[in-house]
Amino acid sequence: MRLIYRFFLFFIILFATACSNEKPTITKPLDKRNHENTIITREFYTNDGKTKFIIDNKAQLNDHRLDQIDHEIQTFYYEITHHYKNPHYDWEKTIKIVLRSENDISFAKKNEMVLYNTLGDHYLLPHELTHTLLGFGDFKQNEFNAQYGYLTQEGLAVYLQEKFSPEKIVFPTNGLEIHSIMKYIIAEKQNIPLKELASNSTCYKYFNSPNQGNADQLLWKSYIHSGSFVKYLIERYGKNKFLQVYNTPDFISKVNQIYNKSLEELEKEWISYIRQNVKDLDIQQRGKLLFP
Numbered sequence: 001m002r003l004i005y006r007f008f009l010f011f012i013i014l015f016a017t018a019c020s021n022e023k024p025t026i027t028k029p030l031d032k033r034n035h036e037n038t039i040i041t042r043e044f045y046t047n048d049g050k051t052k053f054i055i056d057n058k059a060q061l062n063d064h065r066l067d068q069i070d071h072e073i074q075t076f077y078y079e080i081t082h083h084y085k086n087p088h089y090d091w092e093k094t095i096k097i098v099l100r101s102e103n104d105i106s107f108a109k110k111n112e113m114v115l116y117n118t119l120g121d122h123y124l125l126p127h128e129l130t131h132t133l134l135g136f137g138d139f140k141q142n143e144f145n146a147q148y149g150y151l152t153q154e155g156l157a158v159y160l161q162e163k164f165s166p167e168k169i170v171f172p173t174n175g176l177e178i179h180s181i182m183k184y185i186i187a188e189k190q191n192i193p194l195k196e197l198a199s200n201s202t203c204y205k206y207f208n209s210p211n212q213g214n215a216d217q218l219l220w221k222s223y224i225h226s227g228s229f230v231k232y233l234i235e236r237y238g239k240n241k242f243l244q245v246y247n248t249p250d251f252i253s254k255v256n257q258i259y260n261k262s263l264e265e266l267e268k269e270w271i272s273y274i275r276q277n278v279k280d281l282d283i284q285q286r287g288k289l290l291f292p
């Protein structure tokens, strides 16, 4: 009798423990509709219950498309926060996502992102989510800015966009494999020394160039270098090392400390890896380059 009592007690405790570890209850998305029954805003919590997203449906997408984007947000949120969490940054608990139909340059801030081109399938969701969830800039000042290294900020965003949504035709890869584009740039002898892109005094020239002449091409090349180099670092040395150099004010010396190699040595390794292991773009693929 006593043994049976213990047996039941064991299960009661087990059950109570299981309940206390349970994820928060998922509430249904809260939709607000206009008089034409189109959803104008949707609020929902992520499956871990930690973050609320508010979708502002300026693009007037129908319910099916909104469900699809809602599902993508949940999936990419999980991947980014579980596998690439920045140990130095806690993302905002309420994040607004504005969906726009027109074609323009999407952007992300601390608690808001604007996604263009959402009428079609080709919008930059993982890219912008990376910025918002992993943070960039001087966290102590509580602001987002680029002075802490465009190279790692944009590189990680480009890398995760390709990793999670390789089928999307988006900037800067246009659906092509990033390492293959880098191989093309190297073959054309158009590659930019990484220290130029990494240094706080010179990076603006490349990443923040005014929108004229060949400046767009420079911006495009900078994003390709960043994405390809970050992909190489993560796939060769692991994401934990990379996350220690992500968004650091003095990237070049931090690289020495974490990788035990200089940026120049890593750059040489990366270029020879690309030359030896990556497929060339074929003629058809070359036609898809944003700046051939």
Ligand SMILES: [Zn+2]
Pocket (backbone or CB within 6 Å): 127, 131, 153, 154, 157
């Ligand atoms: Zn970006």
